[in-house]
Amino acid sequence: MTAETTTNSPEAAAVPPPGAASAAKRTPQGHRRLLTRRDRITLGLMAGVPTILHVALVWVTALASIALAFTTWDGIGFDSIKWVGLQNFRDLFTSNPQFWPAVQHNVIWFVVLILIPTPLGLFLAVQLDKKIRFSRVYQTALFLPVVVSLAVTGFVWQLIYNPDTGLINSLIGANKPGHYIDWIGDPHLNLWAILVAACWRHTGYMMILYLAGLKGVDPSLREASSLDGANEWQTFKNVIFPTLRPTNTVVLVVTIIEALRAFDLVFVFNKGAQGTELLSILVTNNIIGESSRIGYGSAIAVVLLVISLAVIIPYLIATFRKERRA
């Protein structure tokens, strides 16, 4: 800030000072005097550049891909874009053998993430919150998978699952003809195999979120409940868990997002072949490449977008309404 700012009264500098009745009247004039030309340019750039980037990279591309979902386009020259109406969606829903499995797998992904690693993460967070010995060590160990890139996670788990030379099959001798367990290729196994890896990572993520939530719980609540004679489980169930509601909101939204954008792990694992199809992978498969089906890929992306919105919007509305009422 410039020297001029410092010459102003402290209240005026802290624009806007809501609630300060005395400053309210002065603010309009003070506001104008407060910002020099340079300030306004600086502020304009600070707000403007991110806005332009956001609009260009998020909104324009999102709207463009919605528009492209109704066309066919091979990505070469804009004159080759052809309007086809709902054809892409019709093809997708009726004759793409990978589409419905992909939708199903995204749903399974969400259900599993919510049912296994989320309670597990909460459980671990509660244990770590008790300030047990070596708490930091456990915390680090459990959080480590979150820090590692998902692509690397995929590699590591591939070494474990490799049907010929992987850890599991080598240990249990399931890599010989006759009794062969194909963790990566068998569609009845591979999704679950990957989900183990996804849960392994998600648990740490959930644990940290809940740990942060638990740190915010007022210690006097615990004290009060123990004075009332509640045991540990009753305290948790009736006192601690209800105060974690904001954290639960975050956890749910994060898990939905994780389930919908699941991609890297599967792509490294087996590129979304047989049994591990996901919407994000279908989008990529259709759009990337030398003669891409950009219109068709966009149609899948639009389906993904609609699903995301259908899940997230009602939930956010409900949550905000509740919080406003509270």
Add this chain to the structure above:
Amino acid sequence: MPDLAPSGLSLSSPSRRALLRGVGGAAVLGAGIPLLSACGGSGTASDSKSVTLGSNSSDAVPKKAFAEIYAAFQKQSGITVDVNTKDHNTFQEQINSYLQGTPDDVFTWFAGYRMQFFAAKNLATPIDDVWSKIGGNFPDAMKKLSKGADGKYYFVPLYTYPWALFYRKSVFEQHGYTVPTTWDQLVALCKQMKKDGLVPIAFGDKDAWPAMGTFDQINFRTNGYDFHVDLMAGKAAWTDAKVRKVFDHWTELLPYHQDGAVGRTWQDAAQTLVAKKAGMYLLGTFVGQQFTNKADADDLDFFAFPEIDPAYGQDTVEAPTDGYMLSKAPKNKAAAAKLLEYLGTPAAEQIYLKADSSVVAASSKADTSSYTALQKKAYEMISGAKSLTQFMDRDSRPDFTSTVMQPALQNFVRNPKNIDSILSSVERQKKQIFASA
């Protein structure tokens, strides 16, 4: 998408590449539509003494071999070649936007449909004048492969390599096997191998393209080259009885393939051949890259896929061919033409072949005296062929082969009983894709 690179030459580590693909994929997903046109990256080609070249040869052996070719060219012509090397797979993923942006003057690419596709889109310059000088160096099959759909030349082939059934001589000697030349002999051999405790045919289809190679072999042996071309071009129907016959043959052979193919990479499958646990392996000659031990490599041999219908015999050979194209508006066209002329000479090919012995020269004039036994055999097989195919994803629309055929074939390999519903689904999707062009 598809690993569109059965050109296994530079596929030394698909896992690393898969990672890069993941990253690239995520980037494009984020952007919604490809905004990648900034990846041209051509150097300063304004002076007449240099020409830029975009290369997908990112692996050490081919990269060094290519550098030697360009150095030799510079010595001879005084023109510098400014090479812009990109990761093999990234190159393929970005080729669309690369060619539309500011591409290098000359770029590496594949023969066949994939070359014709960009030629038809006016993203390449015809090079008939170059071919008037180098035409004598190539056999007719190569000339055919270098032409666009409009009959003009767009491509200078450098090297090629055949697909065949590979085996270890010592294993065949030990068990007294003979090379099968007919389908019945092949099936009988598989049965015998199984009895002898071997995996008759090694197989890994995790990358989804190897199964295409098996389909191609059975298809052109059963139905001939012309039907294969029609099928790949989207003209013949996948529900045709002829296609069904291909899968009937394949179903007969499938029990002799290695278990759990969809979860195995070709490298791991090749290791079972190296370890003498498998009797045969159907792949391109790049399988030799897995034979790192000299003694093992000397033990490696191959034979052409056996005859199925005597009307077609063994006259078709699958021989993917790699080479060069000229971009749509080269900055230094004269120098680029000179470079292409040089690349079309036997001398350039020999420099390459000295470094990479898993392929053979596209030119019929190249000196074959320094070839290994395997290279000589590959060369004979290709030069004796009546027709050359490229590979399913090089002979057909890559979007069709990668989004439809790769999952369909994986599905079949796992569950051959489903073939009827798989084929009708393929046909339905094929119509949609080919109609959109």
